[in-house]
Amino acid sequence: MEDLLIFIGGNWLNLTALAWFLICFNGYMNYARAKSYNTPCLASILHLYRTEWMRHMLMRENRITDTTAVANLERSVSFFASTTILVLAGLITVFSAMDKAITLVAEIPFAYPATKEELELKLLVMVILFVFAFFKFTWSLRQYGFVSVMIGGAPMPQEGVDRRANEAHAARIAKMSSMAANNFNLGLRSYYFSIPVLSWMINPWLFMVLSVVIVFVLYRREFASSTLKTLMMSSELNPELYDRRQDDKSMGGL
Numbered sequence: 001m002e003d004l005l006i007f008i009g010g011n012w013l014n015l016t017a018l019a020w021f022l023i024c025f026n027g028y029m030n031y032a033r034a035k036s037y038n039t040p041c042l043a044s045i046l047h048l049y050r051t052e053w054m055r056h057m058l059m060r061e062n063r064i065t066d067t068t069a070v071a072n073l074e075r076s077v078s079f080f081a082s083t084t085i086l087v088l089a090g091l092i093t094v095f096s097a098m099d100k101a102i103t104l105v106a107e108i109p110f111a112y113p114a115t116k117e118e119l120e121l122k123l124l125v126m127v128i129l130f131v132f133a134f135f136k137f138t139w140s141l142r143q144y145g146f147v148s149v150m151i152g153g154a155p156m157p158q159e160g161v162d163r164r165a166n167e168a169h170a171a172r173i174a175k176m177s178s179m180a181a182n183n184f185n186l187g188l189r190s191y192y193f194s195i196p197v198l199s200w201m202i203n204p205w206l207f208m209v210l211s212v213v214i215v216f217v218l219y220r221r222e223f224a225s226s227t228l229k230t231l232m233m234s235s236e237l238n239p240e241l242y243d244r245r246q247d248d249k250s251m252g253g254l
Contacts, residue, residue: 017204024211025193041223045231047178054170058154066151074144077184081137084130091127105201112203126197133190136183143180
Protein backbone atom coordinates (compact mmCIF):
# COMPACT_ATOMS: atom_id res chain seq x y z
CA MET A 1 0.00 0.00 0.00
CA GLU A 2 2.82 2.34 0.88
CA ASP A 3 4.58 1.60 -2.40
CA LEU A 4 1.37 2.39 -4.29
CA LEU A 5 1.02 5.74 -2.52
CA ILE A 6 4.64 6.56 -3.31
CA PHE A 7 4.08 5.67 -6.98
CA ILE A 8 0.95 7.83 -7.17
CA GLY A 9 2.66 10.72 -5.40
CA GLY A 10 5.62 10.59 -7.75
CA ASN A 11 3.52 10.24 -10.90
CA TRP A 12 0.45 12.36 -10.12
CA LEU A 13 0.88 14.46 -13.27
CA ASN A 14 1.12 11.48 -15.62
CA LEU A 15 -1.82 9.75 -13.93
CA THR A 16 -3.90 12.93 -14.15
CA ALA A 17 -3.01 13.29 -17.84
CA LEU A 18 -3.98 9.66 -18.49
CA ALA A 19 -7.31 10.10 -16.68
CA TRP A 20 -8.02 13.25 -18.71
CA PHE A 21 -7.23 11.39 -21.94
CA LEU A 22 -9.63 8.56 -21.02
CA ILE A 23 -12.35 11.10 -20.27
CA CYS A 24 -11.81 12.75 -23.68
CA PHE A 25 -11.63 9.42 -25.53
CA ASN A 26 -14.62 7.69 -23.93
CA GLY A 27 -16.55 10.91 -23.49
CA TYR A 28 -16.43 11.79 -27.17
CA MET A 29 -17.24 8.22 -28.24
CA ASN A 30 -20.38 8.21 -26.08
CA TYR A 31 -21.32 11.78 -27.01
CA ALA A 32 -21.03 11.14 -30.76
CA ARG A 33 -23.08 7.94 -30.49
CA ALA A 34 -25.87 9.59 -28.50
CA LYS A 35 -25.85 12.78 -30.57
CA SER A 36 -26.18 10.90 -33.87
CA TYR A 37 -29.68 9.73 -32.88
CA ASN A 38 -31.19 13.23 -32.88
CA THR A 39 -28.73 15.48 -34.75
CA PRO A 40 -27.68 15.41 -38.41
CA CYS A 41 -24.08 14.19 -38.63
CA LEU A 42 -21.95 12.07 -40.93
CA ALA A 43 -23.28 8.90 -39.29
CA SER A 44 -26.96 9.68 -39.68
CA ILE A 45 -26.75 11.20 -43.16
CA LEU A 46 -24.58 8.42 -44.57
CA HIS A 47 -26.96 5.84 -43.13
CA LEU A 48 -29.74 7.46 -45.19
CA TYR A 49 -27.55 7.30 -48.29
CA ARG A 50 -26.89 3.61 -47.65
CA THR A 51 -30.61 2.98 -47.27
CA GLU A 52 -31.29 4.69 -50.60
CA TRP A 53 -28.43 2.74 -52.18
CA MET A 54 -29.87 -0.58 -51.08
CA ARG A 55 -33.36 0.36 -52.26
CA HIS A 56 -32.01 1.08 -55.72
CA MET A 57 -29.90 -2.09 -55.59
CA LEU A 58 -33.05 -4.18 -55.16
CA MET A 59 -34.44 -2.68 -58.39
CA ARG A 60 -31.41 -3.79 -60.44
CA GLU A 61 -30.91 -7.21 -61.97
CA ASN A 62 -27.16 -6.67 -62.44
CA ARG A 63 -25.55 -6.00 -59.04
CA ILE A 64 -21.89 -6.17 -60.01
CA THR A 65 -21.53 -2.43 -59.36
CA ASP A 66 -22.89 -2.82 -55.83
CA THR A 67 -20.61 -5.71 -54.89
CA THR A 68 -17.65 -3.85 -56.39
CA ALA A 69 -18.42 -0.81 -54.23
CA VAL A 70 -18.53 -3.00 -51.12
CA ALA A 71 -15.23 -4.62 -52.15
CA ASN A 72 -13.63 -1.17 -52.44
CA LEU A 73 -14.76 -0.36 -48.90
CA GLU A 74 -13.31 -3.66 -47.70
CA ARG A 75 -9.96 -2.82 -49.27
CA SER A 76 -9.79 0.46 -47.35
CA VAL A 77 -10.48 -1.31 -44.06
CA SER A 78 -8.01 -4.07 -44.89
CA PHE A 79 -5.29 -1.47 -45.55
CA PHE A 80 -5.73 0.09 -42.12
CA ALA A 81 -5.89 -3.32 -40.41
CA SER A 82 -2.57 -4.30 -42.02
CA THR A 83 -1.03 -0.92 -41.17
CA THR A 84 -2.10 -1.31 -37.54
CA ILE A 85 -0.22 -4.61 -37.31
CA LEU A 86 2.92 -2.87 -38.58
CA VAL A 87 2.49 -0.07 -36.05
CA LEU A 88 2.11 -2.60 -33.23
CA ALA A 89 5.25 -4.40 -34.38
CA GLY A 90 7.13 -1.11 -34.29
CA LEU A 91 5.88 -0.25 -30.80
CA ILE A 92 6.85 -3.65 -29.44
CA THR A 93 10.31 -3.19 -30.95
CA VAL A 94 10.71 0.06 -29.00
CA PHE A 95 10.35 -1.92 -25.74
CA SER A 96 13.61 -3.70 -26.57
CA ALA A 97 15.41 -0.38 -27.10
CA MET A 98 14.04 1.54 -24.13
CA ASP A 99 17.37 3.08 -23.13
CA LYS A 100 17.80 4.62 -26.59
CA ALA A 101 14.22 5.85 -26.50
CA ILE A 102 14.79 7.59 -23.16
CA THR A 103 17.89 9.29 -24.51
CA LEU A 104 16.06 10.38 -27.65
CA VAL A 105 13.13 11.84 -25.71
CA ALA A 106 15.45 13.63 -23.28
CA GLU A 107 17.04 15.53 -26.19
CA ILE A 108 13.69 16.99 -27.29
CA PRO A 109 13.17 20.61 -26.14
CA PHE A 110 10.61 21.04 -23.32
CA ALA A 111 10.60 17.27 -22.76
CA TYR A 112 9.35 16.22 -19.33
CA PRO A 113 11.87 13.93 -17.59
CA ALA A 114 10.63 10.34 -17.49
CA THR A 115 11.95 7.12 -15.98
CA LYS A 116 12.09 3.83 -17.83
CA GLU A 117 8.95 2.59 -16.05
CA GLU A 118 7.02 5.75 -16.98
CA LEU A 119 8.01 5.48 -20.63
CA GLU A 120 7.01 1.81 -20.66
CA LEU A 121 3.59 2.77 -19.28
CA LYS A 122 3.15 5.36 -22.03
CA LEU A 123 4.10 2.86 -24.71
CA LEU A 124 1.73 0.32 -23.19
CA VAL A 125 -1.15 2.81 -23.50
CA MET A 126 -0.22 3.34 -27.14
CA VAL A 127 -0.16 -0.43 -27.74
CA ILE A 128 -3.59 -0.85 -26.14
CA LEU A 129 -4.96 1.95 -28.32
CA PHE A 130 -3.77 0.29 -31.52
CA VAL A 131 -4.93 -3.16 -30.38
CA PHE A 132 -8.38 -1.60 -29.93
CA ALA A 133 -8.12 -0.15 -33.45
CA PHE A 134 -7.08 -3.52 -34.89
CA PHE A 135 -10.10 -5.29 -33.42
CA LYS A 136 -12.41 -2.59 -34.76
CA PHE A 137 -10.91 -2.77 -38.25
CA THR A 138 -11.07 -6.56 -38.46
CA TRP A 139 -14.66 -6.63 -37.18
CA SER A 140 -15.57 -3.97 -39.74
CA LEU A 141 -13.95 -6.12 -42.42
CA ARG A 142 -16.10 -9.11 -41.44
CA GLN A 143 -19.24 -6.99 -41.38
CA TYR A 144 -18.58 -5.75 -44.91
CA GLY A 145 -18.29 -9.41 -45.87
CA PHE A 146 -21.73 -9.94 -44.37
CA VAL A 147 -23.01 -7.05 -46.49
CA SER A 148 -21.75 -8.80 -49.62
CA VAL A 149 -23.57 -11.98 -48.60
CA MET A 150 -26.78 -10.06 -47.91
CA ILE A 151 -26.60 -8.38 -51.32
CA GLY A 152 -26.05 -11.77 -52.93
CA GLY A 153 -29.12 -13.13 -51.16
CA ALA A 154 -31.35 -10.15 -51.97
CA PRO A 155 -34.47 -10.93 -54.05
CA MET A 156 -34.44 -10.10 -57.76
CA PRO A 157 -36.97 -7.64 -59.24
CA GLN A 158 -38.67 -10.34 -61.34
CA GLU A 159 -39.47 -12.38 -58.23
CA GLY A 160 -42.32 -10.02 -57.46
CA VAL A 161 -41.54 -9.54 -53.78
CA ASP A 162 -43.92 -7.05 -52.17
CA ARG A 163 -42.77 -3.50 -51.38
CA ARG A 164 -42.80 -3.96 -47.61
CA ALA A 165 -40.48 -6.99 -47.78
CA ASN A 166 -38.11 -5.09 -50.10
CA GLU A 167 -38.06 -2.12 -47.71
CA ALA A 168 -37.22 -4.40 -44.80
CA HIS A 169 -34.45 -6.13 -46.75
CA ALA A 170 -32.94 -2.79 -47.83
CA ALA A 171 -33.07 -1.54 -44.24
CA ARG A 172 -31.27 -4.64 -42.94
CA ILE A 173 -28.45 -4.38 -45.47
CA ALA A 174 -28.08 -0.63 -44.87
CA LYS A 175 -27.99 -1.24 -41.13
CA MET A 176 -25.23 -3.86 -41.47
CA SER A 177 -23.28 -1.51 -43.75
CA SER A 178 -23.60 1.33 -41.22
CA MET A 179 -22.41 -0.96 -38.43
CA ALA A 180 -19.34 -1.85 -40.49
CA ALA A 181 -18.68 1.82 -41.22
CA ASN A 182 -19.10 2.67 -37.55
CA ASN A 183 -16.45 0.14 -36.48
CA PHE A 184 -14.13 1.40 -39.20
CA ASN A 185 -14.62 4.93 -37.90
CA LEU A 186 -13.87 3.84 -34.33
CA GLY A 187 -10.57 2.46 -35.58
CA LEU A 188 -9.82 5.74 -37.34
CA ARG A 189 -10.60 7.68 -34.17
CA SER A 190 -7.99 5.57 -32.40
CA TYR A 191 -5.45 6.78 -34.93
CA TYR A 192 -6.47 10.37 -34.23
CA PHE A 193 -6.14 9.88 -30.48
CA SER A 194 -2.73 8.25 -30.89
CA ILE A 195 -1.38 11.73 -31.67
CA PRO A 196 -1.88 13.07 -28.12
CA VAL A 197 -0.57 9.78 -26.69
CA LEU A 198 2.57 10.26 -28.76
CA SER A 199 2.93 13.78 -27.37
CA TRP A 200 2.74 12.29 -23.86
CA MET A 201 6.27 11.01 -24.45
CA ILE A 202 7.33 14.65 -24.51
CA ASN A 203 5.15 16.42 -21.98
CA PRO A 204 2.01 15.47 -19.99
CA TRP A 205 0.59 18.99 -20.31
CA LEU A 206 0.92 18.80 -24.09
CA PHE A 207 -0.80 15.40 -23.91
CA MET A 208 -3.83 16.92 -22.18
CA VAL A 209 -4.04 19.90 -24.52
CA LEU A 210 -3.85 17.77 -27.67
CA SER A 211 -6.52 15.42 -26.31
CA VAL A 212 -8.94 18.37 -26.27
CA VAL A 213 -7.76 19.52 -29.70
CA ILE A 214 -8.46 16.08 -31.21
CA VAL A 215 -11.96 16.06 -29.71
CA PHE A 216 -12.60 19.47 -31.27
CA VAL A 217 -11.28 18.35 -34.67
CA LEU A 218 -13.42 15.20 -34.65
CA TYR A 219 -16.51 17.15 -33.62
CA ARG A 220 -16.01 19.73 -36.36
CA ARG A 221 -15.59 17.05 -39.02
CA GLU A 222 -18.52 14.91 -37.95
CA PHE A 223 -21.07 17.53 -36.90
CA ALA A 224 -20.15 20.87 -38.50
CA SER A 225 -18.06 20.26 -41.62
CA SER A 226 -18.63 21.45 -45.17
CA THR A 227 -18.67 17.78 -46.17
CA LEU A 228 -21.70 17.21 -43.96
CA LYS A 229 -23.45 20.27 -45.40
CA THR A 230 -22.82 18.99 -48.92
CA LEU A 231 -24.21 15.55 -48.08
CA MET A 232 -27.33 17.16 -46.65
CA MET A 233 -28.07 18.96 -49.92
CA SER A 234 -29.56 15.82 -51.48
CA SER A 235 -33.30 16.12 -51.99
CA GLU A 236 -33.58 12.36 -51.42
CA LEU A 237 -32.77 12.76 -47.74
CA ASN A 238 -36.07 14.21 -46.61
CA PRO A 239 -37.14 14.81 -42.98
CA GLU A 240 -39.39 11.74 -43.02
CA LEU A 241 -36.42 9.47 -43.68
CA TYR A 242 -34.40 11.19 -40.97
CA ASP A 243 -37.19 10.76 -38.43
CA ARG A 244 -37.36 7.08 -39.37
CA ARG A 245 -33.62 6.72 -38.77
CA GLN A 246 -33.93 8.01 -35.20
CA ASP A 247 -35.81 4.83 -34.27
CA ASP A 248 -32.75 2.73 -35.18
CA LYS A 249 -30.39 2.87 -32.18
CA SER A 250 -27.97 0.18 -33.32
CA MET A 251 -25.99 1.90 -36.05
CA GLY A 252 -24.00 4.09 -33.63
CA GLY A 253 -22.18 7.34 -34.30
CA LEU A 254 -19.93 7.40 -37.28
